[in-house]
Amino acid sequence: MRIVIVGGVAAGMSAATRAKRQNPEAEVVVFERGEYISYGACGLPYVIGGEVEGFDKLIARTPERMRGEGVGVRLRHEVIGVDSKAQTLTVRENGGATHTEPYDRLLLATGVSPVRPDWASPAWASTGASGVHVLRDIPDGQAIEASLKGAKRAIIVGGGYIGLELAEALRSRGLSVVLLERGPGVAGRILDLGYQRQVRHELEKNGVDVRCGVTVESLTAKNGRVTGVQTSSGLLRCDLVMVAVGVRPNVALAQAAGARLGKTGAVRVNNRQQTNVEHVYAAGDNTESVQRVTRRKVHVPLGLTANRMGRVAGINMAGGEAQFPGIVGSGIFKTFGLGVARTGLTQHEADALGLDAVSVDVESTDHAGYYFDAAPIYVRLTAERGTGRLLGAQILGHPGSVKRIDVIAALLHSRGKVHDLAEVDLSYAPPFSSVWDVLLVAAGQASKAARLPRENTPA
Amino acid sequence: MRIVIVGGVAAGMSAATRAKRQNPEAEVVVFERGEYISYGACGLPYVIGGEVEGFDKLIARTPERMRGEGVGVRLRHEVIGVDSKAQTLTVRENGGATHTEPYDRLLLATGVSPVRPDWASPAWASTGASGVHVLRDIPDGQAIEASLKGAKRAIIVGGGYIGLELAEALRSRGLSVVLLERGPGVAGRILDLGYQRQVRHELEKNGVDVRCGVTVESLTAKNGRVTGVQTSSGLLRCDLVMVAVGVRPNVALAQAAGARLGKTGAVRVNNRQQTNVEHVYAAGDNTESVQRVTRRKVHVPLGLTANRMGRVAGINMAGGEAQFPGIVGSGIFKTFGLGVARTGLTQHEADALGLDAVSVDVESTDHAGYYFDAAPIYVRLTAERGTGRLLGAQILGHPGSVKRIDVIAALLHSRGKVHDLAEVDLSYAPPFSSVWDVLLVAAGQASKAARLPRENTPA
Numbered sequence: 031m032r033i034v035i036v037g038g039v040a041a042g043m044s045a046a047t048r049a050k051r052q053n054p055e056a057e058v059v060v061f062e063r064g065e066y067i068s069y070g071a072c073g074l075p076y077v078i079g080g081e082v083e084g085f086d087k088l089i090a091r092t093p094e095r096m097r098g099e100g101v102g103v104r105l106r107h108e109v110i111g112v113d114s115k116a117q118t119l120t121v122r123e124n125g126g127a128t129h130t131e132p133y134d135r136l137l138l139a140t141g142v143s144p145v146r147p148d149w150a151s152p153a154w155a156s157t158g159a160s161g162v163h164v165l166r167d168i169p170d171g172q173a174i175e176a177s178l179k180g181a182k183r184a185i186i187v188g189g190g191y192i193g194l195e196l197a198e199a200l201r202s203r204g205l206s207v208v209l210l211e212r213g214p215g216v217a218g219r220i221l222d223l224g225y226q227r228q229v230r231h232e233l234e235k236n237g238v239d240v241r242c243g244v245t246v247e248s249l250t251a252k253n254g255r256v257t258g259v260q261t262s263s264g265l266l267r268c269d270l271v272m273v274a275v276g277v278r279p280n281v282a283l284a285q286a287a288g289a290r291l292g293k294t295g296a297v298r299v300n301n302r303q304q305t306n307v308e309h310v311y312a313a314g315d316n317t318e319s320v321q322r323v324t325r326r327k328v329h330v331p332l333g334l335t336a337n338r339m340g341r342v343a344g345i346n347m348a349g350g351e352a353q354f355p356g357i358v359g360s361g362i363f364k365t366f367g368l369g370v371a372r373t374g375l376t377q378h379e380a381d382a383l384g385l386d387a388v389s390v391d392v393e394s395t396d397h398a399g400y401y402f403d404a405a406p407i408y409v410r411l412t413a414e415r416g417t418g419r420l421l422g423a424q425i426l427g428h429p430g431s432v433k434r435i436d437v438i439a440a441l442l443h444s445r446g447k448v449h450d451l452a453e454v455d456l457s458y459a460p461p462f463s464s465v466w467d468v469l470l471v472a473a474g475q476a477s478k479a480a481r482l483p484r485e486n487t488p489a
Numbered sequence: 490m491r492i493v494i495v496g497g498v499a500a501g502m503s504a505a506t507r508a509k510r511q512n513p514e515a516e517v518v519v520f521e522r523g524e525y526i527s528y529g530a531c532g533l534p535y536v537i538g539g540e541v542e543g544f545d546k547l548i549a550r551t552p553e554r555m556r557g558e559g560v561g562v563r564l565r566h567e568v569i570g571v572d573s574k575a576q577t578l579t580v581r582e583n584g585g586a587t588h589t590e591p592y593d594r595l596l597l598a599t600g601v602s603p604v605r606p607d608w609a610s611p612a613w614a615s616t617g618a619s620g621v622h623v624l625r626d627i628p629d630g631q632a633i634e635a636s637l638k639g640a641k642r643a644i645i646v647g648g649g650y651i652g653l654e655l656a657e658a659l660r661s662r663g664l665s666v667v668l669l670e671r672g673p674g675v676a677g678r679i680l681d682l683g684y685q686r687q688v689r690h691e692l693e694k695n696g697v698d699v700r701c702g703v704t705v706e707s708l709t710a711k712n713g714r715v716t717g718v719q720t721s722s723g724l725l726r727c728d729l730v731m732v733a734v735g736v737r738p739n740v741a742l743a744q745a746a747g748a749r750l751g752k753t754g755a756v757r758v759n760n761r762q763q764t765n766v767e768h769v770y771a772a773g774d775n776t777e778s779v780q781r782v783t784r785r786k787v788h789v790p791l792g793l794t795a796n797r798m799g800r801v802a803g804i805n806m807a808g809g810e811a812q813f814p815g816i817v818g819s820g821i822f823k824t825f826g827l828g829v830a831r832t833g834l835t836q837h838e839a840d841a842l843g844l845d846a847v848s849v850d851v852e853s854t855d856h857a858g859y860y861f862d863a864a865p866i867y868v869r870l871t872a873e874r875g876t877g878r879l880l881g882a883q884i885l886g887h888p889g890s891v892k893r894i895d896v897i898a899a900l901l902h903s904r905g906k907v908h909d910l911a912e913v914d915l916s917y918a919p920p921f922s923s924v925w926d927v928l929l930v931a932a933g934q935a936s937k938a939a940r941l942p943r944e945n946t947p948a
Contacts, residue, residue: 040924070857070859070919070924072857072917072918072919072924073857073859073860073919076860076919076920081860081861081919081920082859082860082861082919083859083861087859088859322914332917333917333924334914334915334917334924334925334926335914337924337925355912356914357914358913358914359914360914360915360916360917361916361918362916362917362918362921363918364918364920364921369921371916373914373916398529398531398532400529400532400541400542400546400547401532401535401540401541402540402541402542429920429921430889432921433892433893433916433921433922434892434893434895435916436893436895436896436913436915436916436926436928437895437896437898437899439896439913439914439915439916440896440899440900440905440910440913440915441899442914443909443912443913443914444900444903444905444909446899446903450902450903451899453814453902454817454895454898454899454902455781455793455794455814455815455816455817455818455819455832455898455901455902456793456819456895456898456899457819457820457821457830457832457892457894457895457898458531458791458792458793458819458821459531459820459821459822459823460529460531460532460535460540460541461535461540461823461888462821462823462828462888462891462892463892465499465529465531465792465793465796466793466796467895469895
């Protein structure tokens with residue numbers, strides 16, 4: 031039994047270790063086109079910001095260690111073709127010669143690539159300017175690090191997770207930062223509008239010049255280095271540009287294998303991570319998952335999801351039985367002194383899906399108001415009108431306080447109701463929460479709001 | 490409709506405000522024997538420690554504000570008798586004259602009193618020594634504050650929540666502290682043995698001299714001030730003694746009314762907070778509740794439980810309909826730099842109940858190990874063998890990280906399984922957790938352990 035895995039980061043390496051554990055007799059081989067395997071890509075912005083000591087700290091398992099566990103790792107091996115009838119791959123070594131590799135089970139864990147918009151593409155051509163970057167892997171991070179020398183003014187394009195984390199990182203490094211966002215607010219795909227505003231306020235409080243509703247038209251360069259960004263509202267000078275406008279799943283290999291994509295554009299799989307092609311599996315950022323709240327297919331490339339899909343694929347490829355449970359849409363990030371967390375659906379997302387949803391907004395303190403250092407915490411809880419089913423939550427507050435979003439994630443997992451949440455025996459002591467934890471207050475209000483007819487409730 | 494409430498702290502005041510809101514026509518009167526109503530008793534140790542600025546900060550609602558909301562408040566009114574046939578109370582005002590008060594609905598929210606062991610009782614007699622204290626209400630706190638002047642050496646008797654919180658408070662105030670505990674470990678009724686040891690280590694690291702397996706025999710005094718504690722292992726000198734050996738429910742009035750007590754010694758009620766006596770309700774620390782995990786009656790006097798029972802009683806007394814959902818046994822406290830949380834049952838408690846339980850212990854970091862300031866976090870997860878039903882959890886770690894116990898509390902509330910927990914889409918980003926949050930790791934291990942026969946699993 032030869033199990034071949036394409037892609038050696040989160041999903042790929044999780045799959046490899048699980049497959050080997052499931053079936054120690056199997057040959058497990060990982061082809062990775064890059065130089066590194068098994069690194070925490072989510073930590074990249076924090077190496078730049080200085081919260082992580084170096085890129086090597088992100089590496090969880092080296093090729094040597096994997097080999098010690100009986101997993102073969104081939105670095106700088108790019109898989110450029112697949113014949114799913116013959117069950118073979120075409121592999122290019124070190125950018126040179128190609129050869130053929132057989133497989134009995136194949137996992138495509140090819141991840142995503144940053145979107146590189148047309149206006150930025152000259153910068154990446156051989157004739158283009160330096161100082162224009164994306165951040166997806168360790169070499170990207172190293173290139174940014176090199177570009178930072180002498181840089182003073184950065185422009186970040188895109189106000190999603192990566193853009194926001196980079197804004198903080200570059201401010202930590204002493205640069206002036208302008209953040210450009212095409213939409214009306216930052217974190218627009220993560221939060222409802224009011225919470226977007228609070229995130230923007232935190233950025234501005236920390237010296238980030240946030241400009242929303244601005245599109246980029248082109249870059250300017252001089253002597254091979256970027257010098258500015260031409261936008262819909264004028265030219266902005268800079269010596270560093272970060273392009274963080276989203277990612278696209280790497281699906282070329284899946285398509286070559288005959289695997290179907292879903293409406294999301296990512297690879298479609300069943301809950302055992304099988305594609306429609308026999309013996310071909312997919313897992314990780316290139317793959318769809320099921321959103322348990324809506325029971326729809328979604329493409330949400332995040333670290334835990336990728337690792338979990340990888341485990342499931344690894345077990346199944348090696349003859350075991352595991353199912354991916356789906357996601358509920360949890361996400362968390364930090365921007366300067368503000369923690370931001372969400373799970374399930376925002377009101378906006380629920381509306382777009384045609385759900386009859388109602389949201390309540392509660393402000394409280396992260397611990398007892400009389401206990402020193404109490405900080406504000408904001409919870410928006412979204413429920414289905416009539417049934418009271420929990421649909422989602424958003425939390426803003428001190429970074430130490432927002433992981434209580436996980437309580438909501440746990441209840442969403444089992445399709446709980448706001449009334450259930452209102453009754454939970456949450457832990458209380460003055461240094462940790464108010465007697466009525468903000469989640470309980472929000473649940474009580476949402477429980478009431480969900481019982482009222484639409485015309486009597488907040489939007 | 491005249492609703493009379495005996496006791497004006499957590500349960501009593503919650504009941505009063507809810508009853509008035511439920512039925513604005515009702516007369517709602519609260520009799521409180523003390524000077525204060527509606528204060529956060531859980532905050533008392535933190536006033537002494539300095540984390541709360543003064544005792545007045547603990548007061549959530551003044552009598553004036555309550556009167557403004559239409560609730561009558563009678564301070565220094567002790568209810569000393571009840572005739573549940575005639576529906577009247579005997580009330581002593583300011584320690585003097587008594588009179589009779591009628592009621593239509595009566596709530597007994599009389600709370601608990603600290604246990605005052607025989608060896609300490611001379612200290613409280615008129616001939617006794619000063620410097621010997623319990624901590625239950627604001628006057629207790631004020632008396633401690635007065636005793637602290639010039640005090641250098643404190644002995645705390647009892648290693649439960651209050652004893653541990655006082656140990657930290659008195660160290661903050663610069664005293665040397667000896668903590669005496671009769672049992673083999675501190676937090677013995679809260680945690681399993683291994684975790685008790687870690688709490689003890691944290692106390693010792695912060696200069697608390699912890700002595701377990703020691704019983705107190707008597708106190709010594711000189712010139713009206715305590716000078717030492719005679720123990721089973723010798724005389725210990727001190728100038729301050731804190732007695733924190735537990736609490737007893739105040740049930741005399743309930744018994745006088747004809748209300749039955751449960752096996753726990755606290756007042757027995759149904760889930761609407763009704764005693765067996767018509768029109769007589771009980772709520773708060775004097776009252777039993779149902780432990781949802783075991784479906785047994787328990788007596789766990791804690792703040793949220795008291796407030797929640799009070800609300801339920803208030804709504805029902807005023808003609809509404811509410812039910813107390815029971816507790817799952819959540820508790821949380823801080824001792825110096827260590828946060829400690831538990832919910833459900835410990836392995837020890839499960840064993841004592843004859844449940845077939847298995848526990849797993851997991852150590853991880855509170856956030857990504859490569860991100861600066863990662864601190865250890867320890868999770869013990871307890872599950873029912875065979876079914877995998879979650880029975881409980883214990884968490885130790887940085888205070889900012891242990892409130893994730895609430896995820897377990899939420900799942901216990903709905904009788905979830907460790908397998909469910911293992912599948913939850915918990916939020917992840919490097920500043921907030923590992924990719925596999927410690928709860929997921931523990932759940933995965935517990936899920937496996939619960940499937941194995943007894944002889945193959947850890948105790």
